[in-house]
Amino acid sequence: MSDREFVLTLSCPDSRGIVAAVANLLAANDCNIEESQQYGDHYTSRFFMRVQFLAEDPEVGEDTLRGVFSALAGEFRMDWDLWRRDARPRVLVMVSKFGHCLNDLLYRQRSGLLNAEIVGVVSNHPDLEFLARSYGVEFHHLPVTPENKAEQEVRLLELTDSMGVDLVVLARYMQVLSEDLCQKMSGRIINIHHSFLPSFKGARPYHQAHVRGVKLIGATAHYVTADLDEGPIIEQEVARVDHTYSPEQLTAMGRDLESVALARAVNWHAEHRVLLNGGKTVVFR
CATH class of the missing domain: 3.40.50.170 (Formyl transferase, N-terminal domain)
Structure with missing residues (x-):
């Protein structure tokens, strides 16, 4: 398991374009998606997503990723977090x-x-x-x-x-x-x-x-x-x-x-x- 693998989880009000926005943001920062799952709850109108990805550019670290995701989170009113995949609780x-x-x-x-x-x-x-x-x-x-x-x-x-x-x-x-x-x-x-x-x-x-x-x-x-x-x-x-x-x-x-x-x-x-x-x-x- 690479120390450049990360897991992003998020939930927010359901709307169009969330998956595309996350994927485009990762691609723009030289990140490769390895696993992605999402679910929209029609009863609560909430959207949930988990993305596992590899940051291929060594210059793109956790702090950089948190910075770019913060801006996206504000746009979609996301509750989100980011973890290194090799960090064991x-x-x-x-x-x-x-x-x-x-x-x-x-x-x-x-x-x-x-x-x-x-x-x-x-x-x-x-x-x-x-x-x-x-x-x-x-x-x-x-x-x-x-x-x-x-x-x-x-x-x-x-x-x-x-x-x-x-x-x-x-x-x-x-x-x-x-x-x-x-x-x-x-x-x-x-x-x-x-x-x-x-x-x-x-x-x-x-x-x-x-x-x-x-x-x-x-x-x-x-x-x-x-x-x-x-x-x-x-x-x-x-x-x-x-x-x-x-x-x-x-x-x-x-x-x-x-x-x-x-x-x-x-x-x-x-x-x-x-x-x-x-x-x-x-x-x-």
């Missing part, structure tokens, strides 16, 4: 006692399958410290009680600042984040949630699903908002089951689905393929 993973999603993410990172860098693990329990240490990742034990929750969230924010964290991933972290924290890190926290039809809340969801005889089980990866488990959805994974599945089998299958859905969501976020569209997302896969 720094990720802090939060977990409680279930380690399947954490283990999957750590393994993917070691195998070169995760386009992000896990710089630390935070947990309200000490149980998974051995797992983080085995991958050479720093572990932080922040036990949470009703009395110290606000204090621990302050410590969490201090950690994200000191470690230069771009994204927080809740890999089965069994604590509800405060509204204040959700707002401060809006669009920068991804959660994985077991999702069934119907949806089972509370303890032992797979056992509840077994009692009700579900035919589909699944998992949903979404951005965290102050509305519990109702943030914009990034990815979902499902599997068909039947009456022969035990609660233990449902649990094992569900954990696999959670791991896969979360890993995809983290990778797509890291590659700047996810754009917020109100209460939902546009995902350029």
Whole structure:
């Protein structure tokens, strides 16, 4: 991957000429488009675009590109950003006692399958410290009680600042984040949630699903908002089951689905393929 490859993402009111304007601007600055995806939402009249390109002229750097795009953004009222493609987001993973999603993410990172860098693990329990240490990742034990929750969230924010964290991933972290924290890190926290039809809340969801005889089980990866488990959805994974599945089998299958859905969501976020569209997302896969 070249250090002269960039990713541009944008959203703006939909109108004619946006794609042509972006393409012409890139061509005028000796940039070659390698991948381009766009979507116009007829219901919200918003336009979304992701462009991956190579700046072929060594004199055209990130600062130059930001300057020329700023002028275009003003013309079309764009919300936009530009990233170097080889820059990997720094990720802090939060977990409680279930380690399947954490283990999957750590393994993917070691195998070169995760386009992000896990710089630390935070947990309200000490149980998974051995797992983080085995991958050479720093572990932080922040036990949470009703009395110290606000204090621990302050410590969490201090950690994200000191470690230069771009994204927080809740890999089965069994604590509800405060509204204040959700707002401060809006669009920068991804959660994985077991999702069934119907949806089972509370303890032992797979056992509840077994009692009700579900035919589909699944998992949903979404951005965290102050509305519990109702943030914009990034990815979902499902599997068909039947009456022969035990609660233990449902649990094992569900954990696999959670791991896969979360890993995809983290990778797509890291590659700047996810754009917020109100209460939902546009995902350029």
